[in-house]
Amino acid sequence: MTDLNADDHSSFMDGDAIDVVLFHGEDQAAVPVGGGMVVDLTSPQPLAGEVCAELADATVTLHAPEDVSARVLEVLRRMPVPPAFRATPWSRHQRGVILHDQRCHVGGVVLVYDPVVGLRADEEGDR
Numbered sequence: 001m002t003d004l005n006a007d008d009h010s011s012f013m014d015g016d017a018i019d020v021v022l023f024h025g026e027d028q029a030a031v032p033v034g035g036g037m038v039v040d041l042t043s044p045q046p047l048a049g050e051v052c053a054e055l056a057d058a059t060v061t062l063h064a065p066e067d068v069s070a071r072v073l074e075v076l077r078r079m080p081v082p083p084a085f086r087a088t089p090w091s092r093h094q095r096g097v098i099l100h101d102q103r104c105h106v107g108g109v110v111l112v113y114d115p116v117v118g119l120r121a122d123e124e125g126d127r
Contacts, residue, residue: 017063018076019094021055022113027082030098032058033113041082041096052090059094060119072121075107 023030027041035054039047047055064073076095085091097104097111104111110122 016073017061018073020060020062020076020119021085021091021094021096022058022060022119023096023098025098027098030096033099034058039084041084043084044087045084047084047088047091052088055091055094062119068121072109075109079106 022033023039023041024033025031025038030039030041031037032039032054034057037051037054039051039055062068062073062076064070079095081092081094082096085094085096097106099111099113102113104113111119112122113119
């Protein structure tokens, strides 16, 4: 398993990094990890400033190869940007990951969230 730094909240996406916002819930009723506001990720409306503040606190910047493999980064890049993110300049390049039981399956990757350790990727074959 690869440990990811959950404390880096810089907002950018380049060839070796991607910003991922962590949520609990469902697409139409997602709550940022550590937050309390309900966000409809399917809405085409821009996000309010107070919602963006909660998203910033729930954002993890993943770097390859330091945090995750290039393969994991590519899997995350292929995920669609939620409509609510596309409508908001601050979040238009970020991806949203909805955790169920602190996990999210994306491609052949399982992202696992621990409030103490942060986010880690479990790739097939890492076991």
